[in-house]
Amino acid sequence: MKGLEISFRDIRHSDAIEQHIRDKASKLTTTFDDITSIRAVVAMPHNHSYKGKLAHVSLEIGLPGQTVAITRDNHDNPEHEDMYLAVSDAFDKALRKVKQIHDKRSERQRRIIQH
Template sequence: MQIPLQISFRNMDPSPAVEAIVREKAAKLDRFFERIVSCDVTIEAPHRRHHKGKLYKVRIDIGVPGKDVHVNQEGPKNQAHEDVNVAIRDAFDAAVRQLEDHVRRLRGDVKSHAS
């Protein structure tokens, strides 16, 4: 990556362990697309007022030439996302899929419909 990774925490204290996991996952993104310009990761803890279903939200914004890739892992209420590590893993898995799709479009492997 040309620009350093930006990690933000919302409603939670910064954790060196979580930050290390994010840095490890982000470093692997270069394998799928080597021209990544930036990567911003936001990890949001649930509000303290919730007693059940405290699901972490992870947002990844990846800057690439042509079109940015945005992953927002908060969609369906997946109870596995009560663990921040699982939420991070799922978000980066989705980011990899979107990067692979972006690379296929750039290479012309995906057919485009005539207007």
């Protein structure tokens, strides 16, 4: 996908996680063709001994005239020890947010055309 940037922080690079991100990004850009860029940051911040290592995934989705920031920082969600699940959750949230923006823009266009 053009315009995709993936960074790993406090965790070793993983080809499998990178491919998972690429697959999710491709699905998102296929659904919404006006996406201009996606920046994904995957981190495994210092762990709390009583919670284990929880993944942190943040996304910046570039749209014409707007950037959407998605942060999945569920320190209380033990499921986020699974990096794949943390990435999927972040992209699911991004899909909902971009759809919401897309729907608002479409509604605005319909109103303009009707007048």
